[in-house]
Amino acid sequence: MTAAFLDAGPRDEADIAELASESVVVLDAQGKVLYWNPAAERLFGWPALAVRGRRIVDMSPAPGDEELAWAQLFQEGQWRGRVHRRTRDGEAVSADVRRHLRYDVEGQPRDIVEFAQPAIHGEARQAESDMISDRLMAASWEIDVSPAAAILARIGEGAGLADEAELSELHRGLVEAARIVEVNERTARLVGGNRGRALMAGQSVAAFWPAGSRTILAELIVEAASAEEGRTCRRRLASDGILRDPLVTVWRGAGERPGRFFVAVNGAADDDRSFLFLRASEARYRKLIDYMPVALWQVDASRMGKIYAGLRASGIVDFDRYLAEHPELVELAASTVPVTDVNRSAIELVGGAGVQELIRPVGYLFAESPDSLRRVMIGRFSGCRNYSEFMKLRTFDNRVLDVRFSVTYPEPLIELDTTIFSFEDVTGRLHMEAQLRQLQADYSHAARISTLGELTSSIAHEVNQPLAAIVTNAEASLRWLAREQPDIGKVEQLTARIAASARRADEIVQRIRGMAAKQAPDPVALAFEEVVQESLLFIRHEIETHAVRVTTSYARGLPPVIGDRIQLQQVVVNLLMNAVQAVEGQAEAERVIAVAVATDATGSLLFTLRDRGPGIAPEHLDHIFDGFFTTKAQGMGMGLAICRSIITAHGGAVSAYNRPGGGAEFCVVLPRARSAV
Amino acid sequence: MPNSPTVAIVDDDEAVREALGDLLMVSGLACHKFAGAAFFLAALEDHRFDCVITDIRMPGMSGIDLIERLREEGIELPVVVLSSVREEQARKHALALGVRAWFTKPVSDEELLTTLGSVIGEDLGPDVGS
Numbered sequence: 001m002t003a004a005f006l007d008a009g010p011r012d013e014a015d016i017a018e019l020a021s022e023s024v025v026v027l028d029a030q031g032k033v034l035y036w037n038p039a040a041e042r043l044f045g046w047p048a049l050a051v052r053g054r055r056i057v058d059m060s061p062a063p064g065d066e067e068l069a070w071a072q073l074f075q076e077g078q079w080r081g082r083v084h085r086r087t088r089d090g091e092a093v094s095a096d097v098r099r100h101l102r103y104d105v106e107g108q109p110r111d112i113v114e115f116a117q118p119a120i121h122g123e124a125r126q127a128e129s130d131m132i133s134d135r136l137m138a139a140s141w142e143i144d145v146s147p148a149a150a151i152l153a154r155i156g157e158g159a160g161l162a163d164e165a166e167l168s169e170l171h172r173g174l175v176e177a178a179r180i181v182e183v184n185e186r187t188a189r190l191v192g193g194n195r196g197r198a199l200m201a202g203q204s205v206a207a208f209w210p211a212g213s214r215t216i217l218a219e220l221i222v223e224a225a226s227a228e229e230g231r232t233c234r235r236r237l238a239s240d241g242i243l244r245d246p247l248v249t250v251w252r253g254a255g256e257r258p259g260r261f262f263v264a265v266n267g268a269a270d271d272d273r274s275f276l277f278l279r280a281s282e283a284r285y286r287k288l289i290d291y292m293p294v295a296l297w298q299v300d301a302s303r304m305g306k307i308y309a310g311l312r313a314s315g316i317v318d319f320d321r322y323l324a325e326h327p328e329l330v331e332l333a334a335s336t337v338p339v340t341d342v343n344r345s346a347i348e349l350v351g352g353a354g355v356q357e358l359i360r361p362v363g364y365l366f367a368e369s370p371d372s373l374r375r376v377m378i379g380r381f382s383g384c385r386n387y388s389e390f391m392k393l394r395t396f397d398n399r400v401l402d403v404r405f406s407v408t409y410p411e412p413l414i415e416l417d418t419t420i421f422s423f424e425d426v427t428g429r430l431h432m433e434a435q436l437r438q439l440q441a442d443y444s445h446a447a448r449i450s451t452l453g454e455l456t457s458s459i460a461h462e463v464n465q466p467l468a469a470i471v472t473n474a475e476a477s478l479r480w481l482a483r484e485q486p487d488i489g490k491v492e493q494l495t496a497r498i499a500a501s502a503r504r505a506d507e508i509v510q511r512i513r514g515m516a517a518k519q520a521p522d523p524v525a526l527a528f529e530e531v532v533q534e535s536l537l538f539i540r541h542e543i544e545t546h547a548v549r550v551t552t553s554y555a556r557g558l559p560p561v562i563g564d565r566i567q568l569q570q571v572v573v574n575l576l577m578n579a580v581q582a583v584e585g586q587a588e589a590e591r592v593i594a595v596a597v598a599t600d601a602t603g604s605l606l607f608t609l610r611d612r613g614p615g616i617a618p619e620h621l622d623h624i625f626d627g628f629f630t631t632k633a634q635g636m637g638m639g640l641a642i643c644r645s646i647i648t649a650h651g652g653a654v655s656a657y658n659r660p661g662g663g664a665e666f667c668v669v670l671p672r673a674r675s676a677v
Numbered sequence: 678m679p680n681s682p683t684v685a686i687v688d689d690d691e692a693v694r695e696a697l698g699d700l701l702m703v704s705g706l707a708c709h710k711f712a713g714a715a716f717f718l719a720a721l722e723d724h725r726f727d728c729v730i731t732d733i734r735m736p737g738m739s740g741i742d743l744i745e746r747l748r749e750e751g752i753e754l755p756v757v758v759l760s761s762v763r764e765e766q767a768r769k770h771a772l773a774l775g776v777r778a779w780f781t782k783p784v785s786d787e788e789l790l791t792t793l794g795s796v797i798g799e800d801l802g803p804d805v806g807s
Contacts, residue, residue, distance in 0.1 A: 457762050461734055464761040468782030469692035475786035476700040483703075494699060501692050544689075544736035 023095065023116035029109045031056050031070060043095060043118060045087035056114075059085050061092050069099075073112065077101045082119055094119035138264040139187040139243075141180065143205050145221060146259030148177035155222055171218035178205040178221070181260065190243070213237045213248075220250040221261055229254060243267035295349040297421040298341035299362055301380065301410070304333055308381050319381040323374055330374050334363030340418075349403075349423055351396045365421065368392040368400055380409050380419075393423060402427045437521070440649055445518045447642040448570050452515055454577070458541040462508050466501035473498045511538060514566055521564035521649075525673045528561050528568070528605050529554045529597045535572035536595075542577065546584045548591045550576075555598040559672035561605050563650045571643045571654075575609050575666050578639065582613025582664060600669060604652075607668040615658040624656055682797045683707045683724075687717045687731040687743065688759070693782070697730065697759075704790055706797075714738035718746065726754060727797050728777075733760040733767060741767055744774050755796045759784060 017024040017035070023043045026035035032055055036048035044059075051059075060066040061084050073079035080098045087093050095116040104110040145152065151174045155167070180200050188197040191208045200208060209217055216235055223233040234249040246267030253260030289296060307329070316322050323329060342358045352358050366373040369391040379387035388406040395401060404424040452459065477494045480487045511534070536543070536550065543550055561568075576593065583591040590612045600606040616624060625644040640656075647654045652670035659665050684706050688694045694710045701708045709724065711717040715738055717729065733740035744756055758771055758779045768779050778792045 457764075460763075461761040464782045465690040465693055468759075468761065468784070469690070469696040471783035472693070472696035472700050472786065476696065476703050479700070479703040479786070490699075490703075494696075497692065497695065501696075504692070541734075545734055547736055 025114040027056055027112040027114060029111065034111060043116060044085050044093055045089060061086060073099050073101055138266045139190050140184045141187055141263040142182045143178050143261050143263060144181050144259050145178045145261055147179060148174045151177060152225055168215060171215045174218045174221060175209060175214040176204055176206040180205055220248060224250045224252050224261060290343045292343055293345055295346040295423045296343045297339050297346055299337055299419040299421055300340045301337050301419045304337055319378050323377065330377065333377060334366060334373060335361050337362045349425060368394040372405060376407050379407065385409060401425050402430045440645055441521055444567055444570060444642050444646055448515050451573060452512065459512060462541050463505055466505040469501040470498050521567055523562050523564055525560040525562055526565055527558065528607060529558060531565060531568045532572055532595060532597060535569050535576060538573050539576055542580050546580055546591065547588055548580055548583055548593060550593045550595060553596040558597060559599060559605055561670040562673045567646045571646050574639045574643050579609055579611040582611045586613060603672055605670045605672055608665060610659060610663060610665045612663040615662060615664050616656060621656065681705060681707050682727040683709065685709050685711060685717055685726045685729040687711045687714055687729060689713060689732065689735040700786055714743040728755045728757060728793060730757045730759050733758060734762060741771060744771055744776060748774050757792060
């Protein structure tokens with residue numbers, strides 16, 4: 001009978017209002033009259049056909065008050081108070097009205113129902129007694145405790161005897177084993193999260209009943225189980241953050257269905273407005289999510305959740321291995337876990353024609369990267385809150401996109417089994433990143449070549465020395481051999497020297513080749529102090545020629561960093577060359593460069609290079625890392641810009657200061673490599 | 678060999694120094710090797726040399742510094758430069774200061790020994806390879 005009433009169409013409702021003695025008016029969300037019953041006609045003097053479509057505010061002698069009331073109504077969902085309304089004769093009538101805002105399925109305001117009675121002067125209406133509000137309804141449950149029959153029997157046997165710990169264990173087990181048969185809307189709203197009544201059915205009562213009062217519920221069930229049919233058992237609970245001083249009533253179902261119990265919880269919601277706010281915010285979020293520029297999929301993984309629970313209960317710990325042995329479980333997920341909702345961006349991303357095309361089992365999302373689904377499942381099984389990876393996604397029109405895929409797993413008991421997938425198309429970004437990387441590599445290569453250019457004469461000198469030694473030693477050998485009594489011992493000695501010089505020349509050539517080669521950066525874990533030592537070798541000749549003293553200090557236990565050896569060398573060489581140039585004009589005692597490798601307060605690697613040169617002009621300090629900034633006649637001004645670009649690409653930072661005692665200081669900070677244990 | 682001519686070799690690179698020393702030795706010349714110009718100048722106080730072969734690029738005092746110093750102090754010592762780099766300006770400057778010859782490394786033994794022979798006034802044979 002109740003169901004028939006609810007299913008009745010609006011016309012039937014209108015018919016009912018026709019018979020009401022109270023004025024009943026229905027307004028649309030803009031305040032225009034949709035419906036006006038005969039009692040309203042009598043109270044306000046206007047016939048329905050004359051006011052339909054008129055704005056109610058226009059009938060008020062005090063439109064300002066009316067607008068205020070209207071705003072409150074939209075904020076609170078209901079409004080009560082006194083209004084004044086002009087009658088057909090131009091007089092004003094006062095009426096006490098109640099207005100209720102009704103919502104459509106989307107959570108948007110649909111219409112407003114206004115009930116009105118003539119105002120009785122000097123008498124304030126008793127507010128709460130004349131309406132049934134959500135807060136007065138009981139949150140009701142029908143539960144099935146037959147799965148807990150054994151526990152009930154056990155409690156029955158040991159009544160009064162079982163020790164406390166055992167008893168509370170049994171109580172806990174009882175609520176856990178009891179299943180939900182059905183709940184009403186209020187229960188679903190209060191404890192059901194966002195999945196609604198249908199999904200609560202069949203679940204454990206413990207999954208929804210507040211933990212703090214489960215023992216009391218169990219006690220009431222035990223009590224009702226042994227009470228005669230029709231008797232109710234009730235208990236008032238302490239406020240639990242959901243309801244204020246709730247009263248719980250439990251009674252046994254009638255005859256033919258043993259094990260069925262009914263539970264009613266009465267009490268005011270702790271926050272009276274929570275439902276309205278919830279509804280409004282739900283609508284807001286729904287809209288927000290729909291228009292979000294990130295492609296979102298809502299997935300109902302409840303079935304997998306149950307399977308996982310079963311596997312866990314049977315002692316499976318290494319899920320990775322389990323899946324390797326049971327690939328059919330991944331297929332099961334692909335073919336049965338349904339997508340329940342998607343947003344606009346999702347449809348755009350995969351190129352679907354509409355929502356319906358995307359609302360099917362999730363398998364289509366992983367056609368290109370089946371292993372990703374496996375990893376998603378492992379993440380869920382191991383209790384992660386979320387998981388993210390880069391993967392390939394095949395669209396409906398057969399394009400393959402690079403996407404960043406993220407999963408937010410449901411939080412147990414709060415969101416039940418709503419899993420959210422998000423996909424972000426990074427195809428363009430990856431392409432751009434690759435181009436940028438290439439550009440950066442080209443750029444730093446060009447800079448290395450230019451550095452080598454600056455070092456040409458040093459390099460020529462360095463290579464020439466061993467070559468000169470080789471030639472001279474060879475010629476001397478020939479002369480020793482050409483003697484009447486060739487001195488074989490001497491020749492042996494010289495030949496050994498030739499070999500040593502040739503090796504030395506080879507090392508120099510290798511070093512230069514490394515710098516000159518154009519190769520993709522190759523990030524590896526490396527010891528930065530070695531990079532510094534190699535760089536010092538590189539410009540050893542410059543340092544010596546200019547009679548510069550270089551002191552080095554390497555802290556113990558330095559962390560490794562991840563980087564490209566050649567590029568980092570390039571940075572150090574560049575900074576060292578700048579320092580050499582800064583001090584070369586100084587008196588010999590001042591031609592000192594101090595190089596140190598240490599760790600900073602955060603454990604990152606810190607490379608500092610100090611010189612006793614003239615320092616950096618204060619007006620230049622902010623620009624020295626800019627491209628094409630130079631103070632040198634022949635410089636292009638790219639050296640430090642490239643240093644910064646390389647260090648930034650390594651996730652680090654480079655900075656420059658003037659030292660209080662004179663001279664400049666450059667600091668390079670590089671993140672430590674995460675130890676690969 | 679008290680009477681054989683003595684040549685000083687000034688080069689910061691040990692391998693070059695040793696190689697040159699051996700070449701002169703096999704050619705019948707006595708030589709003293711110095712790792713820097715300053716050491717050579719110090720040795721000049723109590724040694725007599727017939728010729729000095731010097732590198733140009735060296736830490737501290739360069740070959741050019743050394744030549745200038747010898748001229749300033751009026752020391753009449755033949756100088757042969759054996760430079761590892763082509764530095765035209767330095768070369769002109771050195772020749773203007775009266776340097777006997779300027780070679781760029783690597784130098785052929787024949788050229789070097791012929792020049793040394795003419796500087797010292799002795800025939801430094803026997804030649805090889807010709």
